[in-house]
Amino acid sequence: MTDVERWRELGQQLRVDSVRCSAAAKSGHPTSAMSAADLMAVLVDRYLRYDFADPKSATNDRLIFSKGHASTLLYAIYRAADAITDEELLTYRKLGSRLEGHPTPVLPWVDVATGSLGQGLPIGVGMALAGKYLDRLPYRTWVLCGDSETAEGSIWEAFEHAAHYELDNLTAILDVNRLGQRGETMVGWNLDVYADRARAFGWRAIEIDGHDVEAIDRALAEALATTGRPTVVIARTIKGKGVAAVEDKNGFHGKPLEDPTQAIAELGGERHVPLEVAKPAPGSAHRFAAGPLELPRYAVGEQVATRKAYGEALAALGAARGDIVALDGEVSNSTFAEIFGKAYPDRYFEMYIAEQQLIAAAVGLQARGWKPFASTFAAFLTRAYDFVRMAAVSRATIALSGSHAGVSIGEDGPSQMGLEDLAAFRAVHGSTVLHPCDGNQTAKLVAAMADLEGISYIRTLRPDTPVIYGPDEEFEVGGSRVLRSSDEDEVTLVAAGITVHEALAAGDLLAEEEISARVIDLYSIKPLDRDTLLAATEATGRLVTVEDHWPEGGLGDAVLAAVADAEERPRVVKLAVAEMPGSAKGAELLAAAGIDAEHIAEAARRLVAVPSVTR
């Protein structure tokens, strides 16, 4: 069999197997797989360098299905490569199967989850950044994109950044089958439009017939030969290609074929074309030098912003560990990621004002074994919430820093204030949520983040705050600090970040009135220190939680959830930002929001005045 004959046969096999497994599952997107089958057949047979027996190999190419709904095509490739059996292929979408509706890293050959469109390409940018600038290995990142997903702005963030970083090791294959879920795309089959856009963003663009295997072969060869910029192969394809009942017809998205037997016959029946995916040449990733960890040390009483401590601690981590990488969204002089960037420019990536690409790049970098720390304002991380959500599905380990949290930022006003970040990050599967109040605590928690699994988030403050902990104090994830307590405590004040300092001042105010208040710094909001909260409940029965955040989903709700099923539940008054803030000095806004020392003290007074029924 000639190459051309084999590619055609393999393409048909991938279609047949997509029809078969989606028929067995009674769900799936076979028509979206069929349009790209020839593109993938040529890629995996001639161009992909991949060792299925060693998926973690440093020199493997990366293959990302940005159009994750074409999962049957990916799984059909695995079956063709004998990575999975035909029996397993037919477990598609069934309980307990690794072959989920959209690809996830439950499969060893899947680096990142896809299925939320427009994410595979920006994540591929992260992998290509790793290959070119960190690993310094010749592997390529191949990304199969759908045409519908080019409506997502994140695709254009990826185009711009890939060209800016001259990622000639990145190839996008755009499957232009014209039809989305409910109808035609805005561009249809006008391939020139995609080519013009790609070129305007600095890419090489090659237009082909996506079912002409010889044209596909030539295009992929040209992509390999292109230097200095990424390449996109823009392929005109037919959705449902090969089965007349669904070919180029609207209304068959996300549905198994009605007559799979007839369709399989029309496609020439089942076959098992011999596929030998070439293994990559051996090689190992570049490693950066590492030394001892010398975290910044701040003197008690000194004034330092936790965002500044973040930057200094991150730079210290960079010295201690060669695997630490930092990224920022064009605000590194505010988040202080610039301290790392200046110290370790080879491990710093400027992502400009493109938060989706910022998080996607971090996900791509960690898939290659790096430890990315990505930062921007807490408010602007909301721009990438879908990417964080999907990072959890990817089982990704990324560390995120959100600065300028809450009304304490002052004059810039509500658009710049992170007031929903605790709620958003608590609701990310497997996440860790930290909110330190001083420089030394921040430094210790940043160091701890480098060893955490999953999505970890640290919330930092714009204003300087007094250092209240010595530089040798240790802070565990999941821990807390009781800053003030006595046997006479009648009420407990639970705070984090800026409100710790307000709660301490409230404790002083209350002491003047002979009201003894316990003060807890709940710097670890997820996981949190339930035992300390239960001890405070037993001792005082009354809690005032105070947070520079909306009332929903933050510190207060986390405390309530922790003690919800305890034998003794405290009476809890939650102080938070209830009204839309404006612009003013931070202290004025804390007062206006009712979360400063005076308001905390007043809430405690009122709470102490009523009996606590659980006691």
Add this chain to the structure above:
Amino acid sequence: MTDVERWRELGQQLRVDSVRCSAAAKSGHPTSAMSAADLMAVLVDRYLRYDFADPKSATNDRLIFSKGHASTLLYAIYRAADAITDEELLTYRKLGSRLEGHPTPVLPWVDVATGSLGQGLPIGVGMALAGKYLDRLPYRTWVLCGDSETAEGSIWEAFEHAAHYELDNLTAILDVNRLGQRGETMVGWNLDVYADRARAFGWRAIEIDGHDVEAIDRALAEALATTGRPTVVIARTIKGKGVAAVEDKNGFHGKPLEDPTQAIAELGGERHVPLEVAKPAPGSAHRFAAGPLELPRYAVGEQVATRKAYGEALAALGAARGDIVALDGEVSNSTFAEIFGKAYPDRYFEMYIAEQQLIAAAVGLQARGWKPFASTFAAFLTRAYDFVRMAAVSRATIALSGSHAGVSIGEDGPSQMGLEDLAAFRAVHGSTVLHPCDGNQTAKLVAAMADLEGISYIRTLRPDTPVIYGPDEEFEVGGSRVLRSSDEDEVTLVAAGITVHEALAAGDLLAEEEISARVIDLYSIKPLDRDTLLAATEATGRLVTVEDHWPEGGLGDAVLAAVADAEERPRVVKLAVAEMPGSAKGAELLAAAGIDAEHIAEAARRLVAVPSVTR
């Protein structure tokens, strides 16, 4: 004074006033205002049609500062137009001032808040859609964009959609001052790059020197004369223009000038150039016919998906009210927004797979008095979380529908499951969060949403669920339904959506064991029915909350927050999705997540077995 002389003088005045008010505030972004001062001087003096005395006029042009940090320039324009006094100008960023750090609708002339970059243009697309297709009035939407914010993918979503909808009533003015917050942009002063991109996206692009007022005049005239497509004026400008100490220098972003007195002198001193902004010709917006409201009616016992009921109820609203508009993100055959789209194509906008533009368009439409309902999968609304957050700062009224919530969707897997949406939407200021369990309840709540203020969100289900409420039952926002209760109730099951049906089944299971369980359908999660929860606490002392959502920030946390400071607090066991789901049948995934009837009954059994201390 000739026009040209006046424009130059006005430009200098706008710079001087930007310097003055930021100096008084000791914060702000004067250098970002100074680059765009000449552009705005010509626009407001010759082209803008706006009646400051009647900001709600249907025929006013719209002016959006997508680069909201240039707020001093906008406020300087208001002062030049005598809309505000010089005294008020100097209250910039002070407590209680309307002149916030970034513009918000606290000011009557500001339609939408900006300050999260990349949002003004897509919102402008919404306003232009309203002007061309709904209001059918000749007003124009002018959007001042910064060059740094073109790194945001949302800008390119706006470019694509504006061209697709042939918005020749939209003009973007791109202030290419080269410098972002921390350094140069990826494109710098290569104006051709922006022009090529804009043209590739279907826009007319005009490149000019942004300080040549005659060139600005010609460009804006050409924009007015362009039909069939939007125009972008790409202006090469100098950041800090007019003050040598900061002109085109990095490191002066977001800082008042160090020597304002010298800067004002260098700019030619204070002045008050007479500015007469031309008023628009009178006119009134097109109105669509309206009839009686005839909501869909489902028979008890019938099986219907709440997403289907959403679409049918929305279409019924469309018949009853001419101001209802629907938008969807290329999944209208899944969210069932297509039912409205087919019935009222003139009031339906397809936003394709661009959720940021979807929400931004809704915000723009509501700013012109329309009532937008925007829908996509609940999971994919996370893509637009920053836009929803900012919509709240804009005091916008938009109705959002998130379908395919939770693991009950089944085979498609976690990337398609909305499992954080309740947490995210609860944490939006002033939001309403609804989660119906049957068709009739859904219809009544959709109707209620049309009269709500602020951000309202309804969460719908993929699978069919049995209709349990009659079509004549009323459901109030903030209400609940006790579906099962007796004097012997020992435990209360609190559910919403799919889990209502599981909780009812659990109630049956428990009844067989002589355990009497109260069942509450908490369809209104924010606001919620505290009285009913307190009554259940008094009666049973024990609550099991069950939700098809992550454990954080959803139904369970909402219940806990509602009773946190009550005299009697229940012992609460929270059931939610604790582990990452895979693909399987919905029922299998509900069981695997521990939120089906069996698991609810087991949790209730265990809870009943221990004494409830608050009783």
